[in-house]
Amino acid sequence: MDLTYKANGTYTEVLAAGRLNMVSAPKLRTFVADVVASGSNRIVVNLGETTFMDSSGLGALIGCLKAARQAGGDLRIAAVQPQVKMVLELTSMDRVLTSYASAEEAFGDD
Amino acid sequence: MTRFWTRLIVVLTVVFGLNYVIWRWAASLNWDAWWIAVPLVAAETYSLIDVFLFGMTVWRLKIRTGAPPAPSGATVDVFITTYNEPLDLVLTTALAAQRIRHPHSTWILDDGARPEFRDLAAEHGLGYVTRGADWQDMPRHAKAGNLNNALMVTDGEFLLILDADQVPEPEILDRTLGYFNNPRVALVQTPQYFNNVPVDDPLGSQAPLFYGPIQQGKDGWNAAFFCGSNAILRREALMQLGLVGYVQETEKSIRRALAASRKAIRTARKSADATSPFVDQMLRDVETATEHASAQLDAGHSLSEITYEVRQKVDRAVHALVQADVHALQADLEEISAMDLAIVGDAGVKVVADDAVQRLSAREWSPLGAMESVQAVLDALSVERTGEAQPVMPLATISVTEDMATAMRMHSLGWQSVYHHEVLAYGLAPEDIGTMLTQRLRWAQGTIQVLLRENPLVQRGLKWGQRLMYFATMWSYLSGFAAVIYFAAPIVYLVLGILPVSSLSFDFFIRFIPFMIANQLLFAVAGRGIPTWRGQQYSLALFPTWIKACTTAARNVWFGRPLGFAVTPKDRQEGGPRWSLIRPQIVVSILLVIAAVVGIARLTTGLSEPIGTLVNVVWVVYDLVVMSILVRAVLYRGYAPVEHPSGAETTSAANMVDRRKEP
Numbered sequence: 001m002d003l004t005y006k007a008n009g010t011y012t013e014v015l016a017a018g019r020l021n022m023v024s025a026p027k028l029r030t031f032v033a034d035v036v037a038s039g040s041n042r043i044v045v046n047l048g049e050t051t052f053m054d055s056s057g058l059g060a061l062i063g064c065l066k067a068a069r070q071a072g073g074d075l076r077i078a079a080v081q082p083q084v085k086m087v088l089e090l091t092s093m094d095r096v097l098t099s100y101a102s103a104e105e106a107f108g109d110d
Numbered sequence: 111m112t113r114f115w116t117r118l119i120v121v122l123t124v125v126f127g128l129n130y131v132i133w134r135w136a137a138s139l140n141w142d143a144w145w146i147a148v149p150l151v152a153a154e155t156y157s158l159i160d161v162f163l164f165g166m167t168v169w170r171l172k173i174r175t176g177a178p179p180a181p182s183g184a185t186v187d188v189f190i191t192t193y194n195e196p197l198d199l200v201l202t203t204a205l206a207a208q209r210i211r212h213p214h215s216t217w218i219l220d221d222g223a224r225p226e227f228r229d230l231a232a233e234h235g236l237g238y239v240t241r242g243a244d245w246q247d248m249p250r251h252a253k254a255g256n257l258n259n260a261l262m263v264t265d266g267e268f269l270l271i272l273d274a275d276q277v278p279e280p281e282i283l284d285r286t287l288g289y290f291n292n293p294r295v296a297l298v299q300t301p302q303y304f305n306n307v308p309v310d311d312p313l314g315s316q317a318p319l320f321y322g323p324i325q326q327g328k329d330g331w332n333a334a335f336f337c338g339s340n341a342i343l344r345r346e347a348l349m350q351l352g353l354v355g356y357v358q359e360t361e362k363s364i365r366r367a368l369a370a371s372r373k374a375i376r377t378a379r380k381s382a383d384a385t386s387p388f389v390d391q392m393l394r395d396v397e398t399a400t401e402h403a404s405a406q407l408d409a410g411h412s413l414s415e416i417t418y419e420v421r422q423k424v425d426r427a428v429h430a431l432v433q434a435d436v437h438a439l440q441a442d443l444e445e446i447s448a449m450d451l452a453i454v455g456d457a458g459v460k461v462v463a464d465d466a467v468q469r470l471s472a473r474e475w476s477p478l479g480a481m482e483s484v485q486a487v488l489d490a491l492s493v494e495r496t497g498e499a500q501p502v503m504p505l506a507t508i509s510v511t512e513d514m515a516t517a518m519r520m521h522s523l524g525w526q527s528v529y530h531h532e533v534l535a536y537g538l539a540p541e542d543i544g545t546m547l548t549q550r551l552r553w554a555q556g557t558i559q560v561l562l563r564e565n566p567l568v569q570r571g572l573k574w575g576q577r578l579m580y581f582a583t584m585w586s587y588l589s590g591f592a593a594v595i596y597f598a599a600p601i602v603y604l605v606l607g608i609l610p611v612s613s614l615s616f617d618f619f620i621r622f623i624p625f626m627i628a629n630q631l632l633f634a635v636a637g638r639g640i641p642t643w644r645g646q647q648y649s650l651a652l653f654p655t656w657i658k659a660c661t662t663a664a665r666n667v668w669f670g671r672p673l674g675f676a677v678t679p680k681d682r683q684e685g686g687p688r689w690s691l692i693r694p695q696i697v698v699s700i701l702l703v704i705a706a707v708v709g710i711a712r713l714t715t716g717l718s719e720p721i722g723t724l725v726n727v728v729w730v731v732y733d734l735v736v737m738s739i740l741v742r743a744v745l746y747r748g749y750a751p752v753e754h755p756s757g758a759e760t761t762s763a764a765n766m767v768d769r770r771k772e773p
Binding site: 024054065090 | 386388432438449463467471477479
């Protein structure tokens with residue numbers, strides 16, 4: 001899994017490309033924790049290039065959400081692909097992590 | 111009485127042979143010329159072992175007086191195997207097979223799947239079998255695969271196997287089926303004899319020594335083996351072979367998968383990604399499961415239970431990991447909810463349902479999928495034998511000479527074989543040296559493949575006599591290396607004056623000559639007037655073929671390289687004699703002649719001594735006479751029938767040799 005981020009003014013976009021699974025989940029956690037630690041607490045995880053997610057990947061996403069909230073911010077997801085969407089719906093996590101069509105829209109309301 | 115004389119001469123040959131070779135090793139080596147002395151004595155030792163094995167073979171020569179009457183109710187399928195032989199040739203054989211007296215069904219096993227064959231078979235009321243869809247993209251295993259395929263769609267108790275050119279006599283089954291009254295008999299082999307061979311047999315096609323004293327001798331040790339055609343087999347024995355083979359293959363593949371999975375897990379655990387305690391726990395569980403499975407395998411538990419259990423345990427471990435992920439996630443959600451209830455929503459903390467956990471644990475979304483290597487080897491833990499067209503392969507597929515490999519496996523399961531020394535089918539031999547060389551190469555390659563894959567000396571279930579009988583045939587195919595040394599030694603002496611023996615003294619002759627005489631006598635007595643000279647010539651003269659067979663078979667078995675069949679061009683009649691096929695032999699012959707001339711010149715100038723020169727010139731002449739057969743072979747233009755002008759023999763044998771490639 002390739003992880004990159006860019007600061008977009010009001011929020012920081014984390015681009016996660018590849019498979020978000022047991023092996024890469026810890027990487028995402030550390031990566032987002034570092035971004036939060038560097039001062040950004042409004043984070044959009046762009047899943048447009050995430051082709052697959054398993055239970056560990058889902059756990060990592062929620063863990064990142066927690067980290068953002070603890071820092072007083074929020075974490076949102078964008079551009080979810082079909083398999084990831086299925087996992088989110090199956091576990092009802094789509095109700096916790098609202099998915100936006102694009103990174104720009106994620107924090108568009110505030 | 112012949113038996114007494116044969117045995118006496120065997121004993122004499124062995125005693126004289128040991129007397130000579132032990133002296134050669136102990137007292138005669140010219141260490142100053144070790145580079146030729148040691149190879150020569152090694153080659154001589156090779157030959158001595160070869161003679162020992164031959165002596166052992168004829169020691170128990172079994173002359174059978176015929177089979178009891180055939181059991182009337184025995185059902186028989188006659189299989190005629192074909193790949194690319196011409197239609198009329200196969201049809202001649204098939205119609206003759208149809209006329210076999212004992213009730214039977216005749217089948218054409220057409221590996222070429224030629225539609226016109228199907229029609230022709232239907233027209234004549236012959237059975238017709240081709241490979242099914244299961245064989246698509248699977249290893250085809252040439253003739254063994256063809257027979258295995260047919261075994262699955264037929265049901266006769268006994269199978270008569272015929273090559274496409276082997277025209278059977280009507281009484282072939284009446285004469286042989288009776289042997290199967292003994293319920294332990296699994297195979298009756300009859301000779302292969304060729305109609306289209308002139309009396310002087312320039313290509314050495316007839317094998318009277320093999321289909322005679324050698325098979326009869328092996329028969330005495332219950333080790334007469336299957337030669338691919340003109341043999342009757344018991345289906346039950348073949349099926350048992352297939353099942354045993356299936357179980358062994360499956361066990362082997364499970365063992366491999368278990369070993370590989372342990373390695374993959376170890377690697378995965380070491381990798382930095384696996385730092386999560388949950389992941390580590392899962393991998394530890396999977397590892398424990400595979401270790402337990404290995405132990406159960408060693409203890410002889412059922413393969414299907416072992417693999418099922420491993421899969422269950424792996425599934426449980428994966429499920430536990432998913433559960434742990436979900437628990438952690440839920441704990442995170444609790445914390446988030448404690449911080450800020452509003453955002454989580456009014457319905458409170460979401461709970462991941464059990465069926466979602468199930469779904470996340472299943473093969474498709476399993477976290478274990480992240481460790482592809484682990485997943486792959488666990489997938490390989492199956493009893494389904496993927497990678498083969500049919501799980502049960504009665505005829506051995508480890509060699510291009512499936513016949514010998516199959517017979518050896520039958521013997522090691524305790525079955526018995528019979529060699530029935532009566533020509534009951536007439537075939538067609540190759541009619542040009544190119545085809546003949548391809549055929550010999552294939553036999554030799556197949557034999558060496560069996561030696562390297564399933565060395566008879568270490569096969570459990572075989573008696574020592576049987577082991578040595580199989581080994582004898584394999585050993586004889588190593589003769590190419592010895593031949594090179596036998597050619598080199600006289601050249602070295604005649605040209606350089608270097609003698610590998612410390613002296614050609616009385617000591618040498620007194621030991622060598624009795625051995626030589628006993629040896630020749632042994633062949634004469636055991637052969638009982640059979641012409642064996644042609645066979646002796648070819649066993650030495652085809653040394654490049656034998657060497658090539660050994661090297662290609664070794665590369666194939668050890669490094670998985672293809673055997674690389676020498677493809678013989680079909681337009682053999684055009685372009686005149688093909689001397690290029692025997693180039694190494696021509697080069698060696700020229701060197702021998704030059705050496706003889708140089709040797710004589712050295713003698714006249716006093717550079718070498720008379721006895722040594724004489725012995726070596728005689729040796730050169732012998733070598734040249736042996737190899738002279740190749741000149742006749744290259745010039746041979748095919749069989750011109752004189753004694754039997756029936757016309758049937760005029761079919762060209764150029765298309766007969768099986769040119770199928772190994773998969």
